[in-house]
Amino acid sequence: MQFSLNGRNIAAEPGETVLSVARKNGVFIPTLCHHDAVSPSGACRLCVVQVSSGERSRIVSSCLYAPSENDRVETDTERVRKVRRMVLELLLARCPTVELIRDLARAYGIQRSRFTDGAGPSEERCVLCGLCVRVCDEVVGRHAISHAKRGIQRKITTAFDTQADECIGCGACVRICPTGALHYEDLPEQKQPERVMVELHTRVPLVRCSDCGRAFASPALFEHVSKSVNVPPTTLAACPACRSKSFAATAAQNPPSAPAFARAHARTYQSQLLASINEESS
Amino acid sequence: MIKTPQELIAARDSVREHFFNGWTRIRVGMATCGLAGGAGKLFEAIREQNEKNNYGFFVAETGCNGACFLEPLVDVVLPGQGRITYANMKPSDIENLLLLTFGGRVYTKKAVARATSEHLLSDDTEIPYLQGVIQPDVQKVPPYSEAPFFKNQVRIALRNCGIIDPTSLDEYIAFGGYAGAAKALTQLQPEDVIDEIKRSGLRGRGGGGFPTGRKWEACRKANGAARFVICNADEGDPGAYMDRSIIEGDPHSIIEGMIIGAYAIGARIGYVYVREEYPLAVKRMRLAVQQAEAAGLLGENIFGSGFDFRIRISRGAGAFVCGEETGLIASIEGNAGTPRQRPPYPAQSGLWGMPTNINNVETWNNVPVIITRGAGWFSSIGTPSSKGTKVFSLVGKAKRVGLVEVPMGTSLREVVEQIGGGIQDGGEFKALQTGGPSGGCIPAAHLDCPVDYETLTSLGSMMGSGGMIVMDSRTCMVEMARYFLAFLKEESCGKCVPCREGTLRMLETLSAICEGRGRPEHLDLLKELSEAMADGSLCALGGSAPNPVRSTLHFFEEEYRAHIEERRCPARVCKALIEYQVVRESCTGCGACARVCPVKAAFGKKKAPHEINNGLCTRCGLCADACKFKAIKVA
Ligand SMILES: Cc1cc2nc3c(=O)[nH]c(=O)nc-3n(C[C@H](O)[C@H](O)[C@H](O)COP(=O)(O)O)c2cc1C
Ligand code: SF4
Ligand code: SF4
Ligand code: FES
Numbered sequence: 001m002q003f004s005l006n007g008r009n010i011a012a013e014p015g016e017t018v019l020s021v022a023r024k025n026g027v028f029i030p031t032l033c034h035h036d037a038v039s040p041s042g043a044c045r046l047c048v049v050q051v052s053s054g055e056r057s058r059i060v061s062s063c064l065y066a067p068s069e070n071d072r073v074e075t076d077t078e079r080v081r082k083v084r085r086m087v088l089e090l091l092l093a094r095c096p097t098v099e100l101i102r103d104l105a106r107a108y109g110i111q112r113s114r115f116t117d118g119a120g121p122s123e124e125r126c127v128l129c130g131l132c133v134r135v136c137d138e139v140v141g142r143h144a145i146s147h148a149k150r151g152i153q154r155k156i157t158t159a160f161d162t163q164a165d166e167c168i169g170c171g172a173c174v175r176i177c178p179t180g181a182l183h184y185e186d187l188p189e190q191k192q193p194e195r196v197m198v199e200l201h202t203r204v205p206l207v208r209c210s211d212c213g214r215a216f217a218s219p220a221l222f223e224h225v226s227k228s229v230n231v232p233p234t235t236l237a238a239c240p241a242c243r244s245k246s247f248a249a250t251a252a253q254n255p256p257s258a259p260a261f262a263r264a265h266a267r268t269y270q271s272q273l274l275a276s277i278n279e280e281s282s
Numbered sequence: 283m284i285k286t287p288q289e290l291i292a293a294r295d296s297v298r299e300h301f302f303n304g305w306t307r308i309r310v311g312m313a314t315c316g317l318a319g320g321a322g323k324l325f326e327a328i329r330e331q332n333e334k335n336n337y338g339f340f341v342a343e344t345g346c347n348g349a350c351f352l353e354p355l356v357d358v359v360l361p362g363q364g365r366i367t368y369a370n371m372k373p374s375d376i377e378n379l380l381l382l383t384f385g386g387r388v389y390t391k392k393a394v395a396r397a398t399s400e401h402l403l404s405d406d407t408e409i410p411y412l413q414g415v416i417q418p419d420v421q422k423v424p425p426y427s428e429a430p431f432f433k434n435q436v437r438i439a440l441r442n443c444g445i446i447d448p449t450s451l452d453e454y455i456a457f458g459g460y461a462g463a464a465k466a467l468t469q470l471q472p473e474d475v476i477d478e479i480k481r482s483g484l485r486g487r488g489g490g491g492f493p494t495g496r497k498w499e500a501c502r503k504a505n506g507a508a509r510f511v512i513c514n515a516d517e518g519d520p521g522a523y524m525d526r527s528i529i530e531g532d533p534h535s536i537i538e539g540m541i542i543g544a545y546a547i548g549a550r551i552g553y554v555y556v557r558e559e560y561p562l563a564v565k566r567m568r569l570a571v572q573q574a575e576a577a578g579l580l581g582e583n584i585f586g587s588g589f590d591f592r593i594r595i596s597r598g599a600g601a602f603v604c605g606e607e608t609g610l611i612a613s614i615e616g617n618a619g620t621p622r623q624r625p626p627y628p629a630q631s632g633l634w635g636m637p638t639n640i641n642n643v644e645t646w647n648n649v650p651v652i653i654t655r656g657a658g659w660f661s662s663i664g665t666p667s668s669k670g671t672k673v674f675s676l677v678g679k680a681k682r683v684g685l686v687e688v689p690m691g692t693s694l695r696e697v698v699e700q701i702g703g704g705i706q707d708g709g710e711f712k713a714l715q716t717g718g719p720s721g722g723c724i725p726a727a728h729l730d731c732p733v734d735y736e737t738l739t740s741l742g743s744m745m746g747s748g749g750m751i752v753m754d755s756r757t758c759m760v761e762m763a764r765y766f767l768a769f770l771k772e773e774s775c776g777k778c779v780p781c782r783e784g785t786l787r788m789l790e791t792l793s794a795i796c797e798g799r800g801r802p803e804h805l806d807l808l809k810e811l812s813e814a815m816a817d818g819s820l821c822a823l824g825g826s827a828p829n830p831v832r833s834t835l836h837f838f839e840e841e842y843r844a845h846i847e848e849r850r851c852p853a854r855v856c857k858a859l860i861e862y863q864v865v866r867e868s869c870t871g872c873g874a875c876a877r878v879c880p881v882k883a884a885f886g887k888k889k890a891p892h893e894i895n896n897g898l899c900t901r902c903g904l905c906a907d908a909c910k911f912k913a914i915k916v917a
Contacts, residue, residue, distance in 0.1 A: 041777075042622065042623040042777075042778065042820050043777050043778050043779070043820070044778070044779055045778050045779050045780055045818045045819070045820065046779075048817075048818055059817040059818060060623070061623060061820070064623045065623070065625075066625075079817065082810070082813060082814055082817070083780070083814050083817050083818035085814075086780065086784070086810065086811060086813075086814030086815075086818065087779045087780060087814070087818060090779055090780070090783035090784060090787060091779060091783065093783070093787065094783055114803075114807055115787045115790070115791075127779075128776065128777075128779075128782070130777075147618065147620075147776075147777075149776070150601065150603075150772075150773070150774065150775055150776050151771060151772060151773070151774040151775065151776045151782060151785070151786075152771065152774070152776065152782055152783070152785075152786045153776070154775075154776030154777075154782065
């Protein structure tokens with residue numbers, strides 16, 4: 001499959017998106033609602049590109065669009081920049097305090113939004129990219145959070161805005177959030193230590209590390225991880241720091257077989273995610 | 283049970299004989315519009331008196347014939363005289379109507395049109411009602427071919443609406459129904475059906491105007507373990523009700539269209555997605571599906587062809603965006619009705635990831651007659667690019683409002699002036715808004731343009747699903763754009779940034795202009811925002827949401843400027859920019875204004891000219907309505 005990307009002829013796998021091909025070929029396209037760990041959604045429209053086939057040319061989101069044979073794709077035309085600039089100006093009006101949005105806007109020459117005159121400062125941080133919902137659904141598999149309401153009232157929340165029993169307090173949503181709209185707070189000193197998912201109306205009990213005694217994860221998370229990577233919950237009773245210490249000690253004495261080692265070291269979803277997020281941003 | 287085309291013809295002929303055999307039949311228009319006008323009470327009154335007086339009339343309900351300004355409507359088939367349509371009927375008219383009908387006479391006071399025969403479109407036959415000597419009072423009633431409102435119309439989609447009883451499968455069959463399905467399933471190969479639809483030039487009536495035959499072909503050719511067809515009866519445009527009327531008045535026409543389409547495409551299951559707010563349409567559709575199943579017209583081995591097809595009814599969640607095809611599919615699947623980016627189009631990957639063909643109610647309803655009458659007949663109507671007819675809901679300031687069906691290519695002027703009868707109360711025409719909330723406005727200078735997909739688009743408006751709002755000089759174009767943006771902002775699903783945030787900011791900007799806070803730079807901002815929303819939105823809701831602004835800015839920019847630069851609303855609509863003033867010479871000091879003013883802004887001494895305190899005035903306009911001497915004017 002051949003198409004042209006900014007005038008260069010490029011081969012792509014059928015079904016591969018413009019964004020993915022562009023990244024492989026060192027062409028930068030800004031994104032906000034895209035993350036390799038989850039399926040694309042097309043919500044932010046920052047990644048738009050211009051596609052021409054024959055006489056017609058149109059704007060599509062590159063995170064979703066798989067080019068057809070002989071498409072001419074351009075990633076930085078004036079028409080494309082106009083859409084991106086407006087998207088950023090609109091987001092800046094919504095989330096004026098979010099550093100990421102301010103940086104992106106500045107990169108497109110926008111210092112302030114023309115839409116906010118007279119309005120009080122907005123503390124809104126969520127851009128509704130939906131990454132948190134998708135990571136909880138697709139990666140963690142818990143469906144603890146979702147979009148509620150329509151239009152400008154759309155928001156991220158739990159069912160009926162109350163305690164989500166599906167939530168295991170893994171924090172994947174907090175980590176994937178590009179704007180710092182979600183937080184959790186641990187209360188390790190309580191008699192029953194808890195993790196509070198601040199914006200999500202949810203509290204999850206924490207257990208203490210079997211070695212150092214630090215409250216570090218929920219029983220539900222243990223169960224979830226132990227089931228999905230098939231290791232006994234007891235292996236997980238120690239916090240990651242203590243666990244790697246003890247693994248190192250055991251391994252030094254008695255090197256385990258490769259598969260057993262891999263299984264024992266099976267990364268939690270959190271660390272998988274963290275790794276992928278770090279790769280992205282570096 | 284109807285298992286063969288021969289049985290269908292036998293059924294048709296026997297009901298036909300019964301239908302035209304000289305019984306006195308009374309039909310009340312009982313679609314939602316008729317019911318809102320009080321048809322339910324009329325129907326009861328007619329039934330009661332019919333029984334009480336032993337008249338022996340055959341009383342039934344029918345759908346809407348489109349003339350909503352004449353509701354409630356009663357049709358009487360008078361033996362020997364034809365079918366007579368009575369308009370604006372009240373319960374107090376019933377006694378006289380029935381008495382005169384019993385004597386074979388006409389209730390002249392309310393008779394508006396008559397038919398001496400019915401043209402059965404499906405098999406192009408003209409069947410006369412029993413003929414006798416036409417009574418002089420009948421002769422005075424104009425025939426349908428001369429009656430204003432009706433005479434300029436050509437009815438294909440509305441062929442049966444307001445004539446047959448929508449709860450009767452027999453009557454649909456008597457009027458040629460299911461002959462198209464019989465022909466397609468027993469005489470044509472699926473490819474032939476697709477070919478016929480392609481050659482007919484039929485294009486989607488749901489908004490996009492995509493060629494129907496090509497869409498069917500793409501779906502048929504797509505790979506998939508199963509295929510589906512869907513009828514889109516979401517109809518979320520405020521003020522538009524052509525789809526509702528077709529379902530309520532002629533539900534079997536949709537089922538028949540879907541049978542033909544499913545056969546052509548290779549689908550065995552179809553869905554009708556009807557909005558929750560249409561309870562009567564849901565009921566009629568449900569009954570029609572049951573009747574078709576009981577008659578063997580749905581189910582296994584239809585017409586002995588070996589083809590199986592079933593229809594399920596799915597109720598919409600009542601959101602405008604659920605009418606968008608990918609949102610609609612998500613909604614049938616039980617998910618939130620949020621659109622997704624196309625491609626892939628539903629024809630490749632639709633319901634449950636399978637190839638799916640989705641068409642509008644009116645599109646499906648056109649299919650059976652194209653099959654019976656042929657592509658050549660259909661394509662002889664209309665313009666080179668737009669074939670057949672289109673139903674519009676004509677509303678607003680026209681004298682005659684309702685559903686009108688005209689051939690493509692009819693001029694807008696003919697629709698507004700001939701059918702609509704021009705502007706109410708001697709007002710002056712200003713613009714025609716077409717295409718629903720995300721359509722555009724067409725000013726008087728372009729009224730001679732023909733209605734077809736391309737022309738409307740080139741004028742910055744669109745065909746949409748067929749909304750048409752007539753506006754007169756008392757309409758403020760900025761306020762009108764604001765009104766539609768307010769609707770679209772509420773209906774945006776909120777998934778993508780340009781639409782969710784853009785409709786909000788566009789509305790805020792328009793409100794600022796209407797409220798006298800407009801600034802010159804707002805015009806460029808609106809233009810820039812329009813462009814980015816049109817280009818950048820994920821689905822066509824956001825993509826077309828700027829249309830009301832773009833088209834009014836294009837044709838009526840001076841009106842925006844008057845609001846911004848002179849703080850003046852030329853149509854005198856925007857409350858912040860108008861003042862109520864007393865014309866001292868005309869004021870008699872009667873005090874009517876002071877009595878009605880809810881905020882005590884109108885005041886004065888008895889018999890002396892009154893005044894209005896504009897600081898207190900809320901611009902409700904009650905004083906101007908109350909003044910008998912026209913002494914209060916808007917400035
Ligand atoms: C916001 C939005 C609302 C829509 N609403 C409807 C509707 O109510 N009914 C309809 O038939 N099509 C509606 N459409 C168009 C559908 O997406 C689709 O194009 C149509 O059902 C296809 O049928 P057709 O080819 O017969 O026109 C809507 C589109 C958009 C973007
Ligand atoms: S909370 Fe964060 S991740 Fe979730 S939608 Fe909002 S911005 Fe995106
Ligand atoms: S354009 Fe509007 S309705 Fe369509 S996906 Fe975007 S937010 Fe939703
Ligand atoms: S990254 Fe493609 S739309 Fe957000």
